[in-house]
Amino acid sequence: MISTVLFFAGWAFMLAGCMFFVTAALGLLRFPDLFSRLHAVTKIDTLGLGLMALGLALLDPSWRSCLMLMLVWVLVMASGAVNCQLLARFNLEQEEAQSDEAATRHRPGKGDKPRVS
Amino acid sequence: MIWLASIILLSALAGLWRMSHSPTIADRLLGLQMLSTTGIAFLLLLAHWQNNAVWRDVALVLALLAAVVTVALVQMLRRRT
Amino acid sequence: MTAIELYLTLGVAVFLLSLHGLMTLHDPIRRLIAVNLMGAGTFLVMVSLAKRTEVPDPVLHALVVTGLVVAISATAFALRLIIAANKDDATTSEDSAQR
């Protein structure tokens, strides 16, 4: 009895996780600029994989598999957050660098723009 | 189980499309990160499907390496500008 | 069609694609990527052949692990060669410009 409950609960969580994967894929294709796309992708790392891992843990509830699933999920979540920060800052720096070059090219004598921190 | 794995791999196609049609470097790294996360989900699914716990270790290694690659590439590409 | 045949064909396709790329591309980095892809194609063929028996053949797996490590050391060396060759072109073109 308990295993069928686990079975259906596990499948429900897995399907929910899979739904997040699909929505993030759509988000990645449709969103206009980088920052909104970053938002979409980090959803997979946290929720998509989280629900998938929870569903898988329910499907084969041994100690070793649950701990490993949780470790992988926490690691992917942390790396997702850090990558999101890094990519956003990196993109800002790139844009600043390009806008500085553009600014110096148009008005070479005026010195560079006041830096907006 | 087959459908789940296929849907996840199809969502990896979206990451791939974003990687090839992306104006900036950050977009490419974003697509790369999406690909590695879908890969990790596929490996975890495979671990259950084939009843073989070693694929979870491969998923762990892939998660670690995906983190390293993104940080290394951001740090390297940033140094150049 | 079983998985073995599918991946066998995929290995052949990747090998041929990168062989064609090696012949037509001129940029050294892309040619190096083409060589790596050819290696990956052959590994695919070897591993799909290893899967013919119920428990995959360990001998072929060991060979491919060795091949992977040799591939990365060859890539590292080839990259450094490309950079050195590029530095040569740069210096020779500067010398000819100055002369």
Add this chain to the structure above:
Amino acid sequence: MRPPPGTVQAKETSPVSLELLPDLILTLLLLIMAWGALYAPQRADAMTLFIAFGIVVALIWARLDAPDLALAEAAIGAGLTGVLLMHAARELPGELHQTNRTATYWGALAFAVVASLMFLAHLLYDDSLMSAGLLDAETDMTPRLRTLADAAVPESGVEHPVTAVLLNFRAWDTLLELLVLLFALSGLRQLFRDGQSSENRATSQWPESLALMSAWARVLAPLLVVTGGYLLWRGSSEPGGAFQAGSLLAAAAVILRLTGLLPPLRWSSVLLRLSVVAGALFFLVVAAATAIWGDGWLVYPVAYNGLLIITIEAIATLSIAITLSLLVIGEREDLRT
């Protein structure tokens, strides 16, 4: 009790069974990436697609039931090769020669698709191949090499057949491979001529993102080292081994070095040189010892072969880790004597 699987039973007669759906998608993914890695308009696109190619190949090794390869590919293919490529491409000017005329695009595609379809047709519908038993394992032509390997695994000192093959039956391959790594490194060192001044990359200013990265590196590096040790120790009984562990340690060194937490690995320090050479040296010493006292080159005495394999693997892991990290991030000031 395994819950009732909901999957459709794959009918044997249908040409493409439902079981193959993920494989077909993986094949599609791999072909797009291979084609993109070669013919993408910009070089940065090509390199990122090549890194993604490594990840998908790791997934395919998982589908083909090759755990050691999936570990090695994930660590080396997806991780280090990409960093290596990007690191080198930085010093090269932009695209050297624009070669991507549309003719080459479609030429490549036509060439590959036609040839592989011919191969597939030959494979499926030509019975000369089938009768030769190339594809079905039931024929008596089970590969002899394999039955030999299986028979000898019990007294090889390790349970996992791939490690047994790597370090016992074909120990020569592993030894020569360590030498290949050494040759690559020495080749790399010769190519740093004095005329070559790669401008120093000291990250003088410390933007906030670097603080974030160094904090993340402090979390990631120990985890990499622990996983590497785990893979090394597990190599004797389950998939794992010296190369996967070595590449994980190299990844830890790369991330620490790039965020400035690790001082440059000076080639001039004797300790570094010794540890680079240690793996191959110890292997040679063992080979010589077995030749003199034992009964042949690299034929381990049955009593100690478990212990011997573990020590060889541990020292090989150390030297592989350092050699790979020098190969990937060996800056000019590192590799100068």
